Amino acid sequence: MAETENSSPEIFVPEEWSNAAEAITNNSNSSNPPSVFVCGPKNSGKTTFSRHLLNVLLRRYSKVAYLDTDVGQTEFTPPGLLSLIVVDKVTPDLTIPCLKTPDRCFFFGDISSKRNPTAYLTCIFSLYDHYRKQHCMKSTIDSHDSAGLPLVINTPGWVKGIGYEILVDMLKYISPTHVVKICISSEIKNLPAGAFWLDEGNTNRVTVIEINSARRDHLKRSLLVQKDSRLLRDLRVMAYFRQCFPSEMNISTIKELAHALAAHPPYEISISSVKMKHVHCEVPKTETFYCLNATIVGLAVSSGVSDELPHCVGLGIVRGIDTFKGLLYVITPVPQQTLENVDLLLQGFISIPTCLLQVHLFP
Ligand SMILES: Nc1ncnc2c1ncn2[C@@H]1O[C@H](COP(=O)(O)OP(=O)(O)OP(=O)(O)O)[C@@H](O)[C@H]1O
Structure with a gap:
């Protein structure tokens, strides 16, 4: 062949x-x-x-x-x-x-x-x-x-x-x-x-x-293409949140996406209906909301079985927290029906791409 x-x-x-x-x-x-x-x-x-x-x-x-x-x-x-x-x-x-x-x-x-x-x-x-x-x-x-x-x-x-x-x-x-x-x-x-x-x-x-590996030079040395992994990750995150909007909506630049996300009505999630957990470190209780605001979280559903891992249904951006009203404002492409089952917000080290923040998503 x-x-x-x-x-x-x-x-x-x-x-x-x-x-x-x-x-x-x-x-x-x-x-x-x-x-x-x-x-x-x-x-x-x-x-x-x-x-x-x-x-x-x-x-x-x-x-x-x-x-x-x-x-x-x-x-x-x-x-x-x-x-x-x-x-x-x-x-x-x-x-x-x-x-x-x-x-x-x-x-x-x-x-x-x-x-x-x-x-x-x-x-x-x-x-x-x-x-x-x-x-x-x-x-x-x-x-x-x-x-x-x-x-x-x-x-x-x-x-x-x-x-x-x-x-x-x-x-x-x-x-x-x-x-x-x-x-x-x-x-x-x-x-x-x-x-x-x-x-x-x-x-x-x-x-x-x-x-x-597929490509070799004339001395048979591998020609490896170095990827910009960070950029690829940011593009992935942006492509994911682009799904908050219909495909026919004209969003072709990072700036347009940042503005569309900033203007997008967030879901309101009652603080009392969800648990919050950092998956890799212990966050002091007093710091939970400071730590959570303007971050990317995993939207998860506890299984009910103690040794079973919570299933993640998608990611969300915590757009704001109103402790007086007891509400979290979250932007996510996850449909409302699925979101209704979410009872756990998981935090890790996945951050909002800086290029989105630089166009004043959170002024
Ligand atoms: N057969 C190929 N033809 C052309 N480009 C290739 C080929 N294989 C790999 N590349 C390029 O090399 C880079 C690395 O390839 P790929 O992402 O498939 O590697 P990987 O082993 O999965 O990398 P990682 O270890 O980071 O997961 C990419 O930019 C990819 O497009």
Whole structure:
């Protein structure tokens, strides 16, 4: 098969990438759909390959589940969320990520697992359990997808030190059918060869596919495109809050979005109807409102079951707090009906993009 430029001109799909995606899709046993763990060092192309694989899988399966563990560079949600998404449409342009409503989502509230690897892994394991229960086990899935949905797991590029240990824990828990390892020319930065997370003799249940990053120079050195991660995160957050307005409304600049958000009537949430919690630190009670005002919060619904994590239904900007009236003013694209179930506001380290604040969103 010849190497191809994909439908989007900037994305280059080398022969070994397309062979890997085709092999995973075609050789999978239809009664046991593939679960594919995509890993490798930073900027090696994990997200780009995962998007390509999703599209190839969607030619055979009507739906594919996507477990997004790259909390700082999320694919279908704003950053800081960990989610399981069911995708049923091919993404024609692999360069443009798009927002989708997750099937299950948790507010992690940070852009890396560094600060709290345990909480991070708890969310990932719970999302995977949800996938197994709802989209994989024959007794629970709907008749159209009686064999269950394939799963693509995109992972962060933190593959050394604690990042490596986190990856190993994820691999052991998920026990994927396929691991796609993307390698770059600087070998020291790559993950170890083979099924590095398994003991010898235990490797026959997994297919490990090693592929190279897509672009190399004439000396065969990887050409890695450095992303402006912070800018990409800000764009994600802005695209998310753009959804507060109808698509036909003319908002094409950051300034227009900032003004539209400032003028947008917020939801009123009674302070007494919600609990507030910072997911990564203890906030003194007297400081709760100061700490909360003009921040991004996760809008969550407590499960009622003590050891179950609260489900996040979306993000909101706390636009103002009136302690006399006992009201919080929140801007969010989450529909009112869903918002009515929200009983928990989760705060983390996801901040309002400074470019929105610079145009006097909160004068
Ligand atoms: N096959 C490709 N063709 C063209 N550009 C690519 C390709 N693979 C990766 N890139 C570019 O390289 C950059 C990094 O790619 P990508 O986001 O897929 O890497 P990643 O491994 O997921 O990164 P991270 O470790 O930050 O999550 C992006 O700008 C992407 O567009």
